[in-house]
Amino acid sequence: MAGEPSFFELGVADPERGRDFYGALFDWDLQPGPSGRGFTIGTAGVPGGLHGGDAGASPYLFFRVDDLDAAVAKVLELGGTTEELGGEDADSEARFGRFKLCRDDQGSAFGLHQPPEGH
Template identity: 80%
Template sequence: MTGEPSFFEIGVDDPERGRTFYGTLFGWDLERGPSGRGYAIGTPGLPGGMHGGDKGAASPYLFFRVDDLDAAVAKVLELGGTIEELGDEGEEDPGSAARFGRFKLCRDDQGSGFGLHEPPSRAG
């Protein structure tokens, strides 16, 4: 199935401060992520992540599951949306992609941000 929320991502300037703040506020279990630069967030519901380097008032992203990331990206562009170029999106690190899948940050045709997430293949 596609379109259901699959995870959320919080961008902060300093991941250590973010870990302290959100971990204390919500009682979340935050473990170092595979890149070593952020955290995986364990919640009783939707899984999440936290990354650093976002200055100012960054907004959380909600990622929606898709079966084919490349086809979904093409559809976003066809509909007038845009794709954010970030550099490290889980694809340069094969271990990370195998564990978390592939993802892209997008903007709809009005500029609102969201994410697309293709979970890792269970085959193999």
């Protein structure tokens, strides 16, 4: 179903420290991510990720869409903006799908997520 929360991302300065902190706090299973620079977060609910080099970042909440390109076009049509994530590769896309960071027409951040085929 489009529009439901489907992924979250935590940005921290040091991903190893972030893994230790959030793993201990929530008993999450954090495994190395496909890029080798962060971790995937296994929860009983919405899956997530943790990346480094982003001190003081707010959590990103991604909303599911069926067609990322069409959703991005709609964001732009409605006066919003989009930003590149960087570090995306074919392995990551095959495992997790496609992502796009966005801002609404008032500057509030959110993300769009098109899950991989069959999910």
